[in-house]
Amino acid sequence: MSATVFVRKKDSENVLKMNGINAKLYRPCDCSEGPLLPPGITVLDNQVAGHSFTKADSSLGILKHTDGSVLKPILKPGPGAREIQFYKNLQQATDPVSVELRGFVPEFRGTTTVTVNGRDVECIVLENVTNEFVEPCIMDIKIGRQTWDPEASSDKIETEKAKYADSRKEYGFCIPGFQVYRMSTGKVIRLGKDYGKKLNKETIKDALKLFLNADSGLNRHLLLQLLSKLWRILRWCRRQRRYRIYASSLLLMYDARRLRQNLRKTTGTTERPMSPVLSRAHSFAAPVLCRAQSLKLNLALRSNSALIDEGSFTGRTTNRGSYRSVPTTPTRISSPGIPEKSRSLVGAANGIGRSLSQTISRSLSFVSASPAPPPLERQSSNGSWHFDFKEACRTHSLVNNYEKDLQSMKDNYKSELDDLVSEEKPGDRELWAKVKMIDFAHTFSSVDDEVDTNYLEGLESLIKLLESLFQDF
Numbered sequence: 001m002s003a004t005v006f007v008r009k010k011d012s013e014n015v016l017k018m019n020g021i022n023a024k025l026y027r028p029c030d031c032s033e034g035p036l037l038p039p040g041i042t043v044l045d046n047q048v049a050g051h052s053f054t055k056a057d058s059s060l061g062i063l064k065h066t067d068g069s070v071l072k073p074i075l076k077p078g079p080g081a082r083e084i085q086f087y088k089n090l091q092q093a094t095d096p097v098s099v100e101l102r103g104f105v106p107e108f109r110g111t112t113t114v115t116v117n118g119r120d121v122e123c124i125v126l127e128n129v130t131n132e133f134v135e136p137c138i139m140d141i142k143i144g145r146q147t148w149d150p151e152a153s154s155d156k157i158e159t160e161k162a163k164y165a166d167s168r169k170e171y172g173f174c175i176p177g178f179q180v181y182r183m184s185t186g187k188v189i190r191l192g193k194d195y196g197k198k199l200n201k202e203t204i205k206d207a208l209k210l211f212l213n214a215d216s217g218l219n220r221h222l223l224l225q226l227l228s229k230l231w232r233i234l235r236w237c238r239r240q241r242r243y244r245i246y247a248s249s250l251l252l253m254y255d256a257r258r259l260r261q262n263l264r265k266t267t268g269t270t271e272r273p274m275s276p277v278l279s280r281a282h283s284f285a286a287p288v289l290c291r292a293q294s295l296k297l298n299l300a301l302r303s304n305s306a307l308i309d310e311g312s313f314t315g316r317t318t319n320r321g322s323y324r325s326v327p328t329t330p331t332r333i334s335s336p337g338i339p340e341k342s343r344s345l346v347g348a349a350n351g352i353g354r355s356l357s358q359t360i361s362r363s364l365s366f367v368s369a370s371p372a373p374p375p376l377e378r379q380s381s382n383g384s385w386h387f388d389f390k391e392a393c394r395t396h397s398l399v400n401n402y403e404k405d406l407q408s409m410k411d412n413y414k415s416e417l418d419d420l421v422s423e424e425k426p427g428d429r430e431l432w433a434k435v436k437m438i439d440f441a442h443t444f445s446s447v448d449d450e451v452d453t454n455y456l457e458g459l460e461s462l463i464k465l466l467e468s469l470f471q472d473f
């Protein structure tokens, strides 16, 4: 990977050259002043893709509430209603496919109306899936070659086909945005659509490495955590025939703070990766408080055993608060369209039914939603990624018997998975990387009882590309 070069800097705009690509730094609020919002609600400053706040077309981005939720404004009635219905149905569903899917998506907390710039806007209320991360690195990966749904107009189909053409054609997914706290510089960068749209067969791998902070070596521990989540979703996807998921994203997330700690522990080096907090403290050196904080952090960084934010990753208690009921009958969303080609991609996979996702539920007095039965995986989670690895090791080869190309790679790192599991100490068990599926504005019920090959192929291709990184380092 080539180095980052900042080529231009204005008050309103940062342009940088990243891996040979000129790109504007993405800002979720691209206006001089933020929107006028009620108390307790602010712009989601770590939003990495999707609609953002712009003055020009009065588009609205994602908001966050101090209670730990995000609020997704409904911008278009059709897709908006579809996404609300998707979450409501999922919340009530009892079939195994939907119950498992519930563990892969943010918790749905109903809908609410927020006054934005004096206008009332209906919003979907979701768990903020980045909440527990101190320095959240987040990548939005839109899955599927086809990103238009069966109801799309021909204009929409043409626009969608023209975007991210190289990466979608090659891999069946694209990267509309990501942010990363960089180990090498101690700075956070956020690259958006304008960078993502320029990525091609070669540079998309660089983007993944950049996101994984792999400039000078891959942290295998990090990649394995992400892969263990993706394998689960893959297994679900190979079996499910209920949903057609278009233009939906996977959010890959990890905590750079924990990566830094992990690097220190595993390399045992005296050279410390830069902390963004420290680097900020250095550059704004003046205030006494700032120096004191910097000193305290420095001491923590110098202690090999110090886990600076160890406390941030413990499980939190569930408090659903007061909810009102919504209709309980799961309805099939009608899809007039496009019969999908049948392909026998499905491997015989047995249910795992568990993962380590620990749900963070907070009370939301303004939300209308009925309490959902907890997903199976949450009921039985033991709160440790240890379990996921074990399960992944046990089932992975079963799942992929028919994929010889992947099989050889898995054999290469299977022993590493075993090592990670056996090396693990109780204090290391908390999750610091995870994956969630988001954005269901274009998700439909299947009409033909076939596998969703469009989604499946994109997901398989992403997994394959990530697995190939093991061989690059």
Ligand SMILES: Nc1ncnc2c1ncn2[C@@H]1O[C@H](COP(=O)(O)OP(=O)(O)OP(=O)(O)O)[C@@H](O)[C@H]1O
Pocket (backbone or CB within 6 Å): 046, 047, 048, 049, 050, 051, 062, 070, 072, 106, 126, 127, 128, 129, 130, 138, 140, 249, 251, 438, 439, 440, 441
């Ligand atoms: N539950 C969540 N928790 C934390 N961040 C979220 C959550 N949902 C969305 N985001 C952030 O907001 C971004 C956009 O989300 P989403 O894709 O749902 O919006 P959108 O406007 O529908 O996107 P698009 O323009 O692709 O239709 C994500 O990339 C992520 O950064």
Ligand SMILES: O=P(O)(O)O[C@@H]1[C@@H](O)[C@H](OP(=O)(O)O)[C@@H](OP(=O)(O)O)[C@@H](O)[C@H]1OP(=O)(O)O
Pocket (backbone or CB within 6 Å): 049, 050, 051, 079, 142, 163, 176, 193, 247, 441
């Ligand atoms: O204009 P962009 O950058 O290609 O982003 C589009 C865009 O936000 C579009 O919304 P709209 O202009 O149709 O309201 C999104 O469509 P949906 O709201 O139907 O999902 C696209 O998903 C965006 O594309 P992308 O995020 O892939 O760049």
